Amino acid sequence: MAAYAHISKLAQSQPATELRIVLIGGRRSDGSLRGKSSVGNFILGQNVFDTSRRTAQSEARQQEVFGRRVTVVDTPGWWWYWPTEDTPKLDQIEIQNSVHLCPPGPHVFLLVIPVDLHSSQLVKASLKQHLELFNADVFSHTIVLFTAVTPSTYEEKMSRIRRNPVLQWILQQCGDRKHFLNLSNREDRDQVKKLLDKIETLITINGGRHCSVDRSQGETLRKEMTDLTERASKRFDQVQKQINKLKLQIEGRLQVLFLIS
Template sequence: ATSGHIEHGEHHPATELRIVLIGGRYNDLHSGKSSAGNFILGQNVFDTSRRTAQSEARQQEVFGRRVTVVDTPGWWWKVPREETPKLDQIEIQNSVHLCPPGPHVFLLVIPIGLHLCQDLKSSLKQHLELFNADVFSHTIVLFNAVDPCSDEVIESIIKRIPDMQRILQQCGNRKHFFNISNREDRDQVKKLLEKIETLITNNGFRHCSVDRSQGETLRKEMRDLTERASKRFDQVQKQRKKLKELIEGSITYPRCLCVSGQLEFGW
C-alpha cells in the first residue's frame, strides 16, 4: 500500500493506538467502516449485517499494540448535515469520548467506486465540523475495496477525481488502501498501524483534544432525546390501542328488516 507523503524515520511501535472510524454511505454502497474495524482488530467484533446506529468501542491486541477502534454511525454522503438525524450527529460527536483521553487518528473510510461530486465534498466538510478544528491533522483517508483491486488501480481512480485530491490535501495526503476481500493479508493492517504511528510522531505525540465537559453534555442530550422518543412511542402505542378499542366497540349491525325469512338491509 502507498504511504502518501509521510516521512519514515526509525520505527518505534506504540503500545496503545486509539482509532475512530468515520464515513458515509451512498445509495446501497456502504463505506464498510464496520468491516474495516473488524479487519484491523482481526476479529468480527462489529456487526456488519446492520447499519451502525450507535458509536461503539472495541479493543484487541494487534501486532503487540493495544488497539481501540470506535465505529460510528455513517451519514448519507449527498445529504447536508442538517438532514442527518440529531441523534446520529450526537453519536458521531460522542465517539471521541469512547476512547479516552482522545483518539490518535480518524480513519475516513471511503469505498472504492464512490464518485465524489460537489454535494459529497460539502457533506463531508459539514459532518467533520462535528469534531474540533484539528480533525484534519489527525485524519488518514482509508480507501476500502471489497473486490480485489491493486494499489495502482486505486491510485488511478483517485487521480481522476479532483475533489478527492482536495480532500487528501486537507488530510496531508495521508492515505491507505484496504483490500477487504483478502483478509488473510494482515500486512495491510501492519502497514496502516505504522502510518498511524508516524502520524502520531509528526503530531508531537498529541492525540486529538477532547473536551470532557462536552462529553457530559452529549450524554445528557442523548438521554433526553431517547426519553422523548420513548415517550412518543408509548403515546403512539396508547393511541393505537385506544383506536382499536373504539373500532372494535363500535361494530354494530345495520338496522335490518326480516322479510320472508331473509335479512333485508335498510340504510
C-alpha cells in the same frame, strides 16, 4: 520526502503500545460491505462489529493487534450526498460522542471511503459540514482509508483518485495521508500492519499528541442523548396509547354491527 521517511523509521523503531482509532465516513444505500464496521473488524481481526445492520450508536471495541492494544470506535455514517441538516440529531450526537469512547482521546480518525465512490461536489460539501462536528484539528489527525472488495493494482486505484478532484481535495486537507484496504482478503494481515505503521508515523508527526477532547462536552452530549431518548420514548408511548384506543373503538363498533345483524 526524506524527512517523512526519517519520521516513519523513527515511529517503527519506537512502536506505540496503544492506538486509539475512530472510524468516520458516509454510508450508501446499496448494502455495501466496504463500510466502517467491516473496516473495524478487519483491523481488529475479529467480527466484533455487527455488519448486518446500520450503526446507530458509536461503539468501542479493543483487541491486541501486532503487540499493540488497539481500540477502534465505530460511528454512525451520514449519507454521502446529504448536508448535516438532513442527518438525524441523535446520529450527529453519536458521531460527536465517539471521541469520548476512547479516553483520553483518539490518535487518529480513519476517513473510510470506497475507492469507487462517485465523489461529486455534494460529497465535498457534506464531508466539510460533518467534520465540523469535531474539533478544528480533525484534519491533522486524519488518514484517508480507501476500501475495495475487488483486486486492483496500486496504479489503478491512484488513477481513479487522480481523475477525481473531490478526492484530491480530501487528500490535500489530510496531508496526502492515505491507505488502501482490500476487504475481500482478510488473510492479508500485512495490510493492517502497514496501516498501523502509518498511524504511528502520524502520531510521531503530531508530537505524540492525541486529538484534543473536551470532557465537559462529553457530559453535555450524554445529557442531550438522554433527553432525546426520553422524548422519543414518550412519543412512542403516546402513539401506542392512541393505537390501542383506536383498536378498542373498532372492536366496539364491530360488536354493535354483529349484534344488529
